[in-house]
Amino acid sequence: MAARTKESHQMTILWRRIDYPGKEWCRLRREKNHQILEGTVLLNYDKKPCHIDYFIKCDLSWQTRRVSIRGQIGRRAISQTLQVNSKKQWLIDGKPIPSVEGCIDVDLGFSPSTNLLPIRRLRLGTGETAEVTAAWVEFPSFKVKPLKQGYSRFEQNTFHYESAGGRFQRDLVVNREGFVTRYPDLWEMEAAL
Numbered sequence: 452m453a454a455r456t457k458e459s460h461q462m463t464i465l466w467r468r469i470d471y472p473g474k475e476w477c478r479l480r481r482e483k484n485h486q487i488l489e490g491t492v493l494l495n496y497d498k499k500p501c502h503i504d505y506f507i508k509c510d511l512s513w514q515t516r517r518v519s520i521r522g523q524i525g526r527r528a529i530s531q532t533l534q535v536n537s538k539k540q541w542l543i544d545g546k547p548i549p550s551v552e553g554c555i556d557v558d559l560g561f562s563p564s565t566n567l568l569p570i571r572r573l574r575l576g577t578g579e580t581a582e583v584t585a586a587w588v589e590f591p592s593f594k595v596k597p598l599k600q601g602y603s604r605f606e607q608n609t610f611h612y613e614s615a616g617g618r619f620q621r622d623l624v625v626n627r628e629g630f631v632t633r634y635p636d637l638w639e640m641e642a643a644l
Contacts, residue, residue, distance in 0.1 A: 464630050465642045466563060471495060475638070477564045479628065484511055486571075490564055492522075496591060499525035503561060513572035515557045515586075524591050531593060533557060533586065541586055543595055551586035551597050558598055560590035563631040563638040566612065570629040575604040 461480040468474065477490035486509040494501040503522035509515050518533040534542045539555065541548045556568045565585075573581045580603040587598035603611040608627075613620040624633035632640040 462628050462630070463644045464640060466631075466638045467641050468494060469637055469639055473501075474641075475562060475564070477562070477630075479567070479630070485509060485516070486511065486513060488564055488567065490562065492561055494561070496524065501525070501561075501591075503529065505559060505562065505564075507557060507565070507568075509568065513568055514555050515568065518557050518588075520559075520588065520593070529593055533588075533595065535586075541595070548586070548595055551584075551595060554584050554586040554597060556583060556585040558585035558587045558600070560588055563634045566610075566623060566625075566631050566634075567629045569600070569602055570610065570625060573602060575602060575610075577604050577607060579604055 461478065463476070463478045466475045471494065473492065473494035475490055475492045477488065480487050488507040488509070490505055492501070492503040501522065501524045503520065506519040507515060508517040515535055520529060520531050522529045532544055539553045541551045541554065555572070557565055559565045569583050575581060580601065582599065582601050584597050584599050587596050589596060598614055599616070600612065600614045605611055608625050610623045610625060611620070612623050621635050623631050626632050626643065630643070631638065
């Protein structure tokens with residue numbers, strides 16, 4: 452990934468949901484010794500209006516440290532905080548989640564934003580492949596589960612992504628910052644700054 456100048460440690464992107472009505476606004480910024488990814492997702496999911504705000508704090512090596520999710524799906528309120536320590540032990544609202552111990556990345560099941568985290572952290576060259584297990588926040592249940600994922604960079608701006616033992620596969624087009632600009636059948640970038 453190309454290094455950004457000191458003045459441009461921020462990027463904002465807007466996505467459109469393809470399979471049902473929705474939008475997402477997301478901003479990436481650097482704050483002292485952390486990378487911050489924050490956004491707002493608005494969806495019409497199953498004829499229910501959804502509003503979800505998220506805040507993800509990573510260290511400078513792109514390892515997830517804290518995740519905050521707030522919002523509403525229909526009338527159901529959503530509020531959870533995930534924390535992970537240096538031993539990769541995860542907590543949800545202060546309670547341990549042993550099933551995702553050892554995970555480095557969070558994967559928000561309602562957003563394309565978190566593909567950026569392993570893409571930036573792994574820094575794969577063209578032709579390289581890596582497997583990771585993410586702490587996956589399933590949508591719409593918001594249960595946190597381990598999810599094995601594979602990333603293969605086969606062009607400068609294209610990664611083959613797979614999960615669920617290969618049952619889910621997509622070729623993700625990304626920009627130079629690592630944000631997904633095209634997630635087939637799910638998301639498409641509308642604007643970026």
